[in-house]
Amino acid sequence: MSNTSRQARRELVAELQKKAPEVVPDKKTAQELQQEIQGPDSQVSPENARALASQVGNAALAKMLRDVGRQEGPAIEVEQVEEQEQEEEQEQEEDEGWDEGLEAAFSSSMSAPQSSGQGTEAGGGAGADYDQQYGGDDDAEPPPVNPKRRAFRRAHAQTGFGMAQDKLKTDDDDEETIYLDELPPLNHPEAPQGDERLDAVWGWLQEPVEHADWDPEPEDLTLAPEGLVVVMELGQFLSAAAQDPLTRALGRLLGPTAGGPGLATQVARGGALGTLAMVIEAERVELPAVNQAATIALERDARRQGRAAAHICAQRSRLAAHFIFDEAVRGELPPTPGRASRGPAPGRRAQGLLDAAIDHVVKPWPVRPPRSMARTHSGDLTIDAQTAAFDAVFAELIGPGDELLTHLEPDQLQPLIDSIETLVGSAGRAQAEAACAAIAALRAAGAPVQTRLRAILRAVDEELREIARESIRVGRRLENLVGEPMDDAEPSLHDAEAALRRWSERLLLVRESCFGAVGRVALTATGGA
Amino acid sequence: MSQAVSHATTLTSALEALPPFGPALAELGALDAALVQALGRAPDAPLAVRALIRRGERQLVLGQEEAAATFAEAARRAMALGDAERDAHARLWCVRALAELGSAADARALMERADRDAEHFPAIQLTRGLARAALRSEGATSSLQHALTEPGPVSRRREEHDGWLALGEALERDARWREADAAYARAQALAHSAQDAALAARVALIRALSLLRHGLPRQAAPLLNAVWVEGEPALRLTAGLLLSGLALAEGDARAAGPLAASCQALALERRSWLAYASASIDLAMARGLEDPEAEAATLLESLARCRALGEPGALLQSRLLELRGQRRQRPEEPEAAPVVDEGVGGAVEEDDEGVG
Structure with missing residues (x-):
């Protein structure tokens, strides 16, 4: 504005x-x-x-x-706007380097003794390593978590x-x-009755002053008004995830129109079409699921806040999915009045839509499959036929390579070591992603689901730590193989590669089932499905 | 026994001859139930596979989650019979059903082999294209275009309709909107020919939205009008809101006003408050085009109505604030505006005022 x-x-x-x-x-x-x-x-x-x-x-x-009631003049307000813009820029810069930092912090916590995810306030834990490696400042305040x-x-x-x-x-x-x-x-x-049961967008459009009298100036064009952002976000979600072609088509239309008659008109029309798109989708999927999925998809701050909370947890040596969640929602919601009743499990269509909503809001990173080690002796299955033929000719030209071909060198293990580091880093990232999903679900479903969400995160955290621990164990076993004759090492190498593939797949499954469970909690708390 | 098998065969043929469009869906359900009884008396594995595929197709059209399981069972039985074509066919259908259920990972896992096996069977290429489109995989567009070149038998029309619709969507994603519109038009024609008015209205709306997205409101308007007349309530409301917006953009208050008023009533009936706000704003703007004072009055009237029903009407308040802002920006005394012509009366008047 x-x-x-x-x-x-x-x-x-x-x-x-x-x-x-x-x-x-x-x-x-x-x-x-x-x-x-x-x-x-x-x-x-x-x-x-x-x-x-x-x-x-x-x-x-x-x-x-x-x-x-405000007494400050325009000059003060200009300063406030500038400060806010600077904060946003700073957050954006922090975001870019954040993921690497979290992965490193998680890796450090795995190598630290008794890294069970409970976190310790004593020095020397993950946060200390994180600070040492990434220049953490003891006096620096953690980045603010803007309350949504x-x-x-x-x-x-x-x-x-x-x-x-x-x-x-x-x-x-x-x-x-x-x-x-x-x-x-x-x-x-x-x-609520009729279409008002679909209140995902409606809930964001209840501040009249926010949606009035938009007179854009050039600098405003960089930041769309809140109401239009919500409508566009819903459009993106529906056009990608909806199961009805008509809902997808309506989703593609949602957004500002050139030369429109004013912000209120545009927001009202966009919100109306978005809600009607949800009504149409609800012909295929249960109505509460459609509404809850859209509500989750619109919690676009959850990802940023989850990441900011993870940063704080890393500094405090409390890097675990449930601690990240606690940190992000601390003081935001009133104490849990009671546990939400467990409704029936959602149908597959509803689950599919909820999964898509969580994916939309969390935007999970792809987990790279582990690399295989390049063998330099016969029986290599990882190189293509042309390269193998060239290697054979080359070996004839230079004569047989003695130790290089017969014993395991550290360099040969590097792809596997890299894969282990990537896997451990992905597990750390998955912690934050799980927390982000839970933050979005909590905001969509309300305080009664907080306990259940936290329980899911604890379980997920244990799983992720096990994946990371087992991967590190594989790495240690590999290190012990260095210098062994290739033929002797081969069975262990094969086992290690298989184990890494297994843990990588498990990581994906854990993340997927976490998102599914979080979505189910968000839905069943509303008594839907 | 042979008579029972013959009866089951007749029923299966009848089942396969009917395209699963609107009015035929109920008939298909009855035929399916009769076939189950017939096959219970005279079990016949190949007939059961055919019947299962058709049942799954009907379930998919009706949006029933059981469709994926039905196709999976058909594929299992076809595989046991060594019927490679029906096995691949059922698998492709299952891929589509799974994708529509949101189980994209399962669908992809199943697709790999089904896609490879289906290559050898020309009769199931449309199903293959639809499965690819459901997964939004590369090659879906060309696969559908290739499969839809020749119109098939009547029994395949529903699949053709879905094919044209999916092709339109794929083409629209590639910004080939003219071709997309032509594809949507084919889907609409098929729905019309099957006397499925509800489906035709949906396709018409999809087509209109595509045209609007590509800046062709005049071409979209007749389609929206058709939906406004024939569509189900939610579709009517959608079309009505879009139409009143188009009319207002043209400055046509006479067309926009009644449309917006109808939308307002429809929205109120459905308790669709954002639609109510949008329609009320449109109605106010339409009245405001004829009488500037009427806009705010209409908004306030609408606001009072929805608040009486428990709806705060935030966006109506937003629009009222906007109106106030606009009023503030308007010059209060037009005659005091500066006159640009030099050396004539206006400039002199301005100078005079300054001196005075």
Whole structure:
């Protein structure tokens, strides 16, 4: 949002305040409301706001009042925007080098004694190694984990639905929140009905001021407004993952239109088409699964926050999937009120869509299959026929190579050692990916699933550590083979290669089953399927 | 016994002759049930394989998850019989069913051999192309194009329809939108010829969306109109919202207003609040084109209606804020605007005002 737009909005709100306060009756007609809101001299006083809230929307009024309440001028706001931009740039730079750092930290934790994933605060653990290798600063604060604005969920407020209850509370607007709690709630009759059960997009579009009066300036074109980003994200997900061709076609259409009539119109149309696409998809897949999959897919901050949390955990020698999860969601959600009931397992179509949603939000890295060792004696199965023929001719030309051909050299083992390092690194990365999936699922399903998600992450972490430990053991056995005659070493080499392939496949399976389990928890918590 | 086998054979032939389109689907279900009874009296393994393939096809059309298991069973039985063509055919169908269930890894694992085996059987090339398209594998486009060159028998029309649709989607992904539109048109024609109005409306909407995406709203409008008239409620609402948007873009308030009002009612009925907001904004804009004061009034009226039903109407509030912003930016006294012509009255007036 440009500063000009903010300024215009502030002027608008200021103008609304000029009018003398007056008592607004409880029930107003549309025309009276129009006069209240649109009259050039109207004012939103606390008294008026209380009465208007039930008619116009608490969030809009809250935003107006918040804007009016701010005393800092445009210059301060410019500074804030610049700081925010700098933070975002910094985060982007950190992201680029982050993965390597995490892999190294995880590898270090595997080689450290008693690396069971429980983490120790004493020095010398994974975090210390991480800091030593990657220049960690003892005094440096961990990167901030930006709290994500919580999506409004109609399903979470089945009775007495009111926006005030859903509003994110921050330290800055405690007074305002208390004030909002006093406002009469917007009563919703009962449980969501009809298309309103599909509230994945709707939940992101409940701040009127965010979607109004978009007057883009050149610098704004680099950052699309929140509402359009949500709509485009949904479009990307549906066009790639939906099972109905019509849903996919609608997904491809979602996004801003050139020369559109205004942000609110574009967001409303995009959100409407996105929701209708979900309705169409729900003809094939269970409706709760469609909604939950879309909700997860829209949790696009989960990946970044999971990675930031992993960075903090690495520094604290607590690099484990469940600790990353704890760190990312710490203080964000209220204490777990109770465990979510376990609903029936989702159907295969629903599971497929949920898996796609988690893939969409986590964007897991491919796990490279382990390389095989190049043999330099006969019986090499890894080189093609042409190369083997050339090798044979070459051997004839230079004569038989004695030790090189008959004994195992360290260089020959390098591809396998590299594969082991890659595999251990992938296991470390998978920890963070599992945590990211759980963060997205928690935000989609709410606090009651927190315990179950954490239990999954603990189990996954144990599996990943076992994969890493076994891979390292294979590496140690390989090191002991150096200098052995090739023929003697061959059975062990063969076993090692087979073991690495097995562990690599297992890593993929663990990650896949983790994502599946996380998706199921997110869905069954809603009582769907 | 021979009479029972003959009855089962007749039923299987009838089952294979009917394309699994809308009205025929119920008939296919009845035939399938009768065949199960017939085969129970006179078991016949080859007939059972044929019947299973057709049942799986019907299940797939109906979106039933059992389709993959049905095709897998057909493949197992065909393999036991040594029927390589039906084995490959059932496997290809199974690949498609698995891919549509979201089990892409399983589908890929099955595809490798099925694709290789199917190479030798011209009659199942369309199924092969559809399986490739379901996996979005390379070669799907050419495979489908090759398989769809000649129209097949009536019994194959549903598969042809799916083939044209998949081909259209694949071509659209490659930005070959003219060819994509032609492919969608073929799919639409097949749905029409099978008297499946619901399916035809869906294809028409897919086609219209493709045209809109490629900047051809005028070509898309008739298709959207057809969906607006014939489609199911969710499709009607989608088409209506798109149509009212198109009419507004043309400045045609007379067309946009009634459409938007109908969409608003439809959305309200479905409790589809974002659609309601979109339709209400369109309706307000349409009225605003004729009377600028009516836009805000319409929005407020819509806002009051949805809030009475428990919907906050955030986007309607957004639009109201936008209107206020626009009003603020408008010059309040047009006559005070500077006049650019030098040396004539306006400039003099401006100077006079300044002096005054």
